[in-house]
Amino acid sequence: MFKNYVKIAWKVLWRNKFFTFVSLFGISLTLMTVIILIVLIDSKVGNSSIDPYRSRSVYVDKIELLSPDRWHPYTPSYYFLDKYVRPLKTPEMVSIHAAMMISFFEKEKKYTADMNYTDGNYWRLMNYNFEEGNAYKDEEVAHAAPVVVINEKMKRDIWGGQSCVGKYIEILDVKHRIIGVVENTSTSYMIWLPLTHDVRDLRNVKYDGNYAATLLAKNEGDIDNIKAELQAVASRAEMIDPARYSKVRIIADTSMEKFARSIGPGKELVMSVIISFMILFMLIPAVNLVNVNISRILDRASEIGIRKAFGASSKRLILQFVVENIMITLFGGLISLVMAGIMLQLLKGMNFVPVTANLINWRVFLLSIVTTLFFALLSGVYPAYKMSRMNVVDALKN
Amino acid sequence: MISLKAIEKVYRTDTIETVALNNINININKGEFVSIMGPSGCGKSTLLNIMGLLDIPSRGEVQIDGKPVVSFKDAELAELRNRKLGFIFQSYHLINDLNVLDNTELPLIYRKISGAERKRRAMEALTKVGLSARAKHYPGQLSGGQRQRVAIARAIVGQPEIILADEPTGNLDSVMGNEIMKILNTLTQDDKVTIVMVTHDEQIARQTSRLIRLYDGSLVN
Numbered sequence A: 001m002f003k004n005y006v007k008i009a010w011k012v013l014w015r016n017k018f019f020t021f022v023s024l025f026g027i028s029l030t031l032m033t034v035i036i037l038i039v040l041i042d043s044k045v046g047n048s049s050i051d052p053y054r055s056r057s058v059y060v061d062k063i064e065l066l067s068p069d070r071w072h073p074y075t076p077s078y079y080f081l082d083k084y085v086r087p088l089k090t091p092e093m094v095s096i097h098a099a100m101m102i103s104f105f106e107k108e109k110k111y112t113a114d115m116n117y118t119d120g121n122y123w124r125l126m127n128y129n130f131e132e133g134n135a136y137k138d139e140e141v142a143h144a145a146p147v148v149v150i151n152e153k154m155k156r157d158i159w160g161g162q163s164c165v166g167k168y169i170e171i172l173d174v175k176h177r178i179i180g181v182v183e184n185t186s187t188s189y190m191i192w193l194p195l196t197h198d199v200r201d202l203r204n205v206k207y208d209g210n211y212a213a214t215l216l217a218k219n220e221g222d223i224d225n226i227k228a229e230l231q232a233v234a235s236r237a238e239m240i241d242p243a244r245y246s247k248v249r250i251i252a253d254t255s256m257e258k259f260a261r262s263i264g265p266g267k268e269l270v271m272s273v274i275i276s277f278m279i280l281f282m283l284i285p286a287v288n289l290v291n292v293n294i295s296r297i298l299d300r301a302s303e304i305g306i307r308k309a310f311g312a313s314s315k316r317l318i319l320q321f322v323v324e325n326i327m328i329t330l331f332g333g334l335i336s337l338v339m340a341g342i343m344l345q346l347l348k349g350m351n352f353v354p355v356t357a358n359l360i361n362w363r364v365f366l367l368s369i370v371t372t373l374f375f376a377l378l379s380g381v382y383p384a385y386k387m388s389r390m391n392v393v394d395a396l397k398n
Numbered sequence B: 001m002i003s004l005k006a007i008e009k010v011y012r013t014d015t016i017e018t019v020a021l022n023n024i025n026i027n028i029n030k031g032e033f034v035s036i037m038g039p040s041g042c043g044k045s046t047l048l049n050i051m052g053l054l055d056i057p058s059r060g061e062v063q064i065d066g067k068p069v070v071s072f073k074d075a076e077l078a079e080l081r082n083r084k085l086g087f088i089f090q091s092y093h094l095i096n097d098l099n100v101l102d103n104t105e106l107p108l109i110y111r112k113i114s115g116a117e118r119k120r121r122a123m124e125a126l127t128k129v130g131l132s133a134r135a136k137h138y139p140g141q142l143s144g145g146q147r148q149r150v151a152i153a154r155a156i157v158g159q160p161e162i163i164l165a166d167e168p169t170g171n172l173d174s175v176m177g178n179e180i181m182k183i184l185n186t187l188t189q190d191d192k193v194t195i196v197m198v199t200h201d202e203q204i205a206r207q208t209s210r211l212i213r214l215y216d217g218s219l220v221n
């Protein structure tokens, strides 16, 4: 029976090429956009092979200082994080790091790169694939060893892809020995240095600076305890210039909260806006498909009348039309996955999306399937119900 | 088999009320070949549709084998139409998206029959109407007479007890009309199928066992 529905659906879709094309176009475009959105959000908040502990991480990259009239937002300094955040008891691990842009000359050419000052824990939290060499250890950080990790893109563009480990590169007037090359995770040049080379900020005794900390919780349930300990520590912190700022507050976010904050106000609000946007976005073409489907009732009225006259029950007819709609929608879903793949490649090229963002990811895949089926039912059930309720004689008159 | 008791059918629109059928009492017995005649608009199609459970009367009762039809649920009605009845329409009503074979096997799709068996029976029915060679054609590629023969094959493929035909020869020339009549006659004589047929043609009506005349929604004796 089911095989029959599929066969008939296939024939009908194939013979009504124009309708099929229009429907597929709308469905694919919609689903593609939704899938890309899902991938984008997932790449910001979900665990990935390179950043495997996101769901257990708490990020501290903002503090607020209270002046007599209001709270002022700042990026924390190394001094502050080292003194108050690193010694916390609750986290399993704390990593402190900073990111900035630098320029350097190599072979008489100027390059601009994303540079990260990190501690040794950074490499325990992240799981970069090393093409050659390896990362620096705690000891090398402690001694400010002149070493550096670069990415594949630098190796390819500056040294033509030849092995780089052991070569030297001058960064901020210091010659660093390359000890590792990691696979690309973005389209820019990337450099990692032991943070002890950051002579300017490291010894500054003040609370505002340009560092961030990543705190790894023992498990997801422990995240709230970490946040509580952070607040306790902040409330006991000794203020450096009490006349100016009387209190400090630590902003601690999970990856989801961080993402939400990067777009707007509260996490709940942002999530509900995103979800409503997605539903609304699907609703428009779904309503359109409902419309197309209903107007198709007229074209197919005689078929419905005939089927009823020869023994199709309303239930059977509903099933038939829903199967048809699921088929076309799943097919559209397939096309949209391909389109999303191409689109992602383009977006990665323009650096809108991290190179690590991945379509082939069970979370994304599952969500896409659910979205597709939701769309199929959204646009198929009502017209099917309407079709099945048609009076046979009226249907045959068409 | 089918009995109509005090059937009335009224169509209401905003402005007018049409009485399409008025106090109709008919019994159709097993094995009969009944023809229905009457001027255009007198209610012949309406009557046939009510007999075939495609339409419901405004008043009165339709019984199938002694059971009132109103007591059946949607699924039971579908089953009755599927097993007991076979329709032939004046304008063929084939599904254009399906080829001749798929059109013919339609009633069998709604039964638990394997695909191979459906194909076999559909081919058999097509052979009876002399169209087995056109099985893979689409309705759009056939002449009117051929389409009507496909419609007949579809009506007989499920071996229903009753065939209801609304002007099966109405759109055909007399040669083709006689062909169709030959097939219907064979069905009543060899297979003991009950047939109720609407026709405009006295010549054709004379070949049947009983004639019902309708005028302005009422039976005429």
Ligand SMILES: Nc1ncnc2c1ncn2[C@@H]1O[C@H](COP(=O)(O)OP(=O)(O)OP(=O)(O)O)[C@@H](O)[C@H]1O
Pocket (backbone or CB within 6 Å): B011, B012, B018, B019, B020, B038, B039, B040, B041, B042, B043, B044, B045, B046, B047
């Ligand atoms: N859906 C409808 N709404 C309103 N009036 C209708 C409807 N269907 C049929 N009628 C009216 O009912 C009457 C009977 O129609 P019916 O189709 O049964 O006639 P008929 O005898 O089959 O005619 P013909 O020989 O032309 O096919 C006609 O007057 C017609 O206008």
Ligand SMILES: [Mg+2]
Pocket (backbone or CB within 6 Å): B044, B045, B046, B166
């Ligand atoms: Mg008629």
